[in-house]
Amino acid sequence: MRPFRADSKTVDSNGNNISTFQSSRTGLQPLRSGKSPPAINLLHESTTRNALPREAQNGVSAQSCYIAEKCKQDLQSEIEVAKRYVQYLNYIHRDLTSYxxxxxxxxxxIKQEIESQAELLDSTERDIDEERKRETNRINERILAVENALKKINDEVDIVTNTLESLNSTTVIDEAPALLKKLRNIVNLLPLLPSDRYIYTLLPTWRSAAENERIFDSVHVPWRVEVKRIASFKPKECASDRFVTSLCPVSESEAWVVWHWGPQIxxxxxxxxxxxxxxxxxxxDDISVDFDGNLVLSCFETKCLKRLDENYEVKQVIQLELVxxxxxxxxLDEIVVCCVQNIHHRNGDTCSLLKINAENDNxxxxxxxxTQFIQPWRIAININGDICVSDRNKGTVSIFDPRGKxxxxxxxxxxxTRHAFAPHALCCDSFxxxxxxxxxxxxxxVLDPLGRFRGFMIMDTELEKRAIFMxxxxxxxxxxxxMGHLWVGNKYGYITILKYV
Structure with missing residues (x-):
């Protein structure tokens, strides 16, 4: 179901406008699209509703009751988003603690091995203890930061929840903006996480006392997010196809896939x-679904977006000037689309990032x-409404708020990394x-909700690493x-499904 949008006007007995209100959202968007509501704007709506709150019978106008209900729904939606951040931090806390x-x-x-050669390795053992203390202190500081953030966010959610329960249809209208601002600022409480870690090694060969100084070592590496493979495949019907150019999971077990830019999906x-x-x-070029589950395609040769019906027939074409x-x-049932002058970038090409009304094509x-882009490539919408855009030619991922800032x-x-950053597709999870x-x-x-680097996604064993390589x-x-599982398609035409939580 599409979110309801309403614009209303309230007039006095002389027909003059006296207040405005707009509700931009009635509920949290489906997680499969990684979308989230924009900011609430107190504009106005003139509409009639059959069912009104009890306050309508106690002298409060029907319009105020309706507006109050919309405020409550928007606040409840933002509470749900805030709770997702709590889930995210719990997940991070577990990852840090496990590490x-x-x-x-x-x-x-390592200490057990060293103690068997105690006389020769006393100095090394002391070094190890110091290393352990430094690393333990470093990670404990991050754990404490996560715990403090968890407490602050839970406190903020409790305060807003309790306040919301105590408000009536009249007072909720006045309090809603401040409460929404408080909830939306929660994302700024997310702590900065360690972007690196140390791998400790012990060489298996015993040597002389002088050489024993080098049997213990630590390697500085980026933080890793361990994953496990669920499946890796290439359908026999597509055995000759290369490049999984786009894919769109639509359920717990199925996804629409485009090999080598179609035309078949x-x-x-x-x-x-x-x-x-x-x-x-x-x-x-790209494939997605709207809020009714209809497939939508971007067609670069004809410079248009096509929306298909349940029978996979074209029911809407949105024509564009650029590709x-x-x-x-x-x-809000708006489409954010990357537009470029040519499918393969040329010097002097123009580009833009447009937001289009899906109903009237405007x-x-x-x-x-x-000028912020060279060749905008793919888009993802995060749970807080942020718009994430990859630019493979520029080597950047730009993150905009719902208003486009x-x-x-x-x-x-x-x-x-060995080579320059080359971002292609991207997506966001429920955290x-x-x-x-x-x-x-x-x-x-892997980036956190604020766009800060968390780590790379790697395999948990060498055997698993080889198994997933293709x-x-x-x-x-x-x-x-x-289900929260990642589907990754590569240039050889293979699809791999990974579990990371």
Whole structure:
């Protein structure tokens, strides 16, 4: 169901406008699209509702009652988003604590080996203890920061929840803006997490006392997000196809996939079975679904977006002046779309990031400054409404707020990669984390809800790493299903499904 949007006007006995209110959202958007509501604007709406709150019978106007209900719904939606941040921090807290536990076990094993050569290794053992203390203190500081953030966010949620329960239809209208501001500022309480970690090693060969100084070492590496493979496949019907150019998970077990820009699109499940094939009649660059579950395609040769009905017939065409690339729906049923002059960038090409009304095809606004981009590629909408845009030619991921104001730009980590950052597709999960495919470095970057680097997605064992390699080498596309599993498509035509939580 699409979110309800209302604009209303209240007039006095002389027909003069006396107040305005607008509710931009009635509920949290579906998680599969990674969308979230924009800011509430107290504008006005003139409409009639059959069912009104009890206050309507106690002297409060029906319009005020309706507005109050919309305020309550918007506040409740923001409370749900805030709770998602709590879930995210709990997940981070578990990850940090688990890493610390593993570090303690690793150090303990090293100490046990060293103690068997106590006389020769006393000095090394003291060094290890100092290293343990430094690393323990460093991670404990981060754990404390996460715990403090958890407490603050829970306190804020409790305050707003209790306040909301105590408000009536009259007072909620006055209090709603301040409460919404408080909830939306919660994202700024998320702590900065460690972007690196140390891998401790013990060389297995015993040597002389002088050489023993080098048997213990630590390697500085970026933080890793461990994953496990659920599946890796390439349907036999698509055996000759290369490049999974776009994919869109639509349930817990199925996703629509485009191999090599179409024109055919395929519905596949986690077992690698091809369930359905639809010939769209055009080259397809990106694929998504609207709030009714209808497929929407960006067609670069004809410079348009096509919306299909339940029978996969074209029911709407949105014609554009430039070539559409990646796109996604916002919670207001608006489409944010990357527009470029040519599918392959040329010097002097223009580009833009447009927000389009999905009902009447009108351009609502242009997001950002065209000079911020070289070749905008793909889009993801985060749970707080942020618009995340990858630019593979510029090597950046730009994050805008729902109104189109630039919040931050991610250019890759300072170190830890062999090649320049080459972002292709990206998606967001229910915690607000951002996953960015890095084609050149054969990895996926994990960012926190504020766009700060968390780490790389890697495998938990060498055996697992080899098993997944064919599915994640040169990754090209990415999506997340309703189970929270990542679908990663690569240039060889393989799809790999990963579990990371």
């Amino acid at each position: 610390l536990d593993k570090t303690e076990i690793n150090i303990a094993q 395929h519905l596949v499940n986690k077992d690698g079975e091809l369930k359905k094939t639809v010939d769209t009649g055009c080259k397809v 559409p690339r990646g796109f996604r729906f916002t919670s 351009v609502v606004s242009e997001i950002g400054d065209p 630039l919040k931050t730009t991610y250019c890759g980590p300072k170190d830890g 607000g984390q951002i996953f960015v495919v890095d084609y050149s470095n054969h990895t996926v970057h 599915g994640t080498s040169s990754p090209f596309s990415i999506g997340i299903d309703k």
